[in-house]
Amino acid sequence: MNQILVTKKLYVTPELKRKKKIYKINFTVSIFIVLILLSICIYAEYDKNKSEEVSQQILASMNTSIEENKSEEELNDILTVVLNGVQEDLNQTEETEVQDLTPQNKGTIEKTKYTTNGYTYYPVGTINIPKIGVNYSIIHGETGSEKETEALLKISPCRFYGPEPNEVGNFCIVGHNYRNTKFFSKVPQLEKGDTVNITDLTGRTLTYSVYNKYTVSPTEVNCIDQRTNGKKEVTLITCTNDSQSRVIVKAREIK
Numbered sequence: 001m002n003q004i005l006v007t008k009k010l011y012v013t014p015e016l017k018r019k020k021k022i023y024k025i026n027f028t029v030s031i032f033i034v035l036i037l038l039s040i041c042i043y044a045e046y047d048k049n050k051s052e053e054v055s056q057q058i059l060a061s062m063n064t065s066i067e068e069n070k071s072e073e074e075l076n077d078i079l080t081v082v083l084n085g086v087q088e089d090l091n092q093t094e095e096t097e098v099q100d101l102t103p104q105n106k107g108t109i110e111k112t113k114y115t116t117n118g119y120t121y122y123p124v125g126t127i128n129i130p131k132i133g134v135n136y137s138i139i140h141g142e143t144g145s146e147k148e149t150e151a152l153l154k155i156s157p158c159r160f161y162g163p164e165p166n167e168v169g170n171f172c173i174v175g176h177n178y179r180n181t182k183f184f185s186k187v188p189q190l191e192k193g194d195t196v197n198i199t200d201l202t203g204r205t206l207t208y209s210v211y212n213k214y215t216v217s218p219t220e221v222n223c224i225d226q227r228t229n230g231k232k233e234v235t236l237i238t239c240t241n242d243s244q245s246r247v248i249v250k251a252r253e254i255k
Contacts, residue, residue, distance in 0.1 A: 125165035208251035
C-alpha cells in the first residue's frame with residue numbers, strides 16, 4: 001500500500017504542478033471576466049430602466065400640461081362668450097372704445113426644456129402604439145446635431161426630421177431597439193393596418209395607419225422625403241435586432 005502511494009506521488013512532476021497552477025490562474029481570470037461582463041449587463045439594464053423612468057416622467061409632465069391647457073382653453077371659451085356679450089351690450093348702450101377682450105394664445109402650451117449630458121431638449125408630442133405597448137414622449141434637441149440626438153435617444157424617441165407633429169408632411173421619429181420591450185424594440189413587429197397615435201402640444205391626437213414597412217442600410221435616407229402630396233404622414237425608424245440595418249415603418253393619417 002505504501003509503495004502505491006509513493007508511486008502516485010512520484011507522478012506529480014514539476015510539469016504537472018506548473019499546469020495545475022496555470023489552470024488555477026486561468027480559472028480565476030475566467031471567473032473575474034464573467035463577473036465583469038455580468039456587472040456590465042446589469043448596469044446596462046439599470047441604465048435602460050433609468051432612461052425609461054426619465055421618459056415616463058416627461059410623458060406624465062406633458063400629459064399634465066396638456067390637460068391643464070385643455071381646461072384653460074375651455075375656461076377661455078367661456079370667458080370669450082361672456083366678454084363678447086359684455087362688449088355687445090356696451091356697443092348697444094354707447095359708442096365707447098373697447099379693448100379686445102378675447103383671450104390670446106388659445107390651444108398652445110409652453111415648451112418645457114430639460115437638460116442631460118450638457119444637451120438641452122424639449123418635448124414636441126407623444127406617441128402611442130396600442131399593438132406593441134409603446135407610450136412615450138417625443139423629444140427634440142435644441143441643436144439637432146448627431147451627437148445630441150445620440151445622447152437623447154437614451155432618454156426617449158426623438159423627432160428626427162420633418163414638420164411639427166400632426167402637420168402636413170413626413171414627421172420622422174427615431175427610437176432605440178433594445179431588443180426587449182422598451183422604446184422602439186417592438187416596432188419591427190408592426191404590420192400594415194396597425195395604428196399609431198400622435199398627440200401634439202395642443203392636445204390634438206391624430207391616428208395614422210401603417211401602409212408600408214421595409215429595411216434599409218444605415219446610409220439610406222429616402223424615408224425622410226417630405227413629398228407626401230399634402231398628406232400627414234409618420235415615419236418610425238429603428239435598428240434591426242443585429243443593428244446592421246434600419247427598419248422603416250410608414251404610416252398615413254386616417255381621416
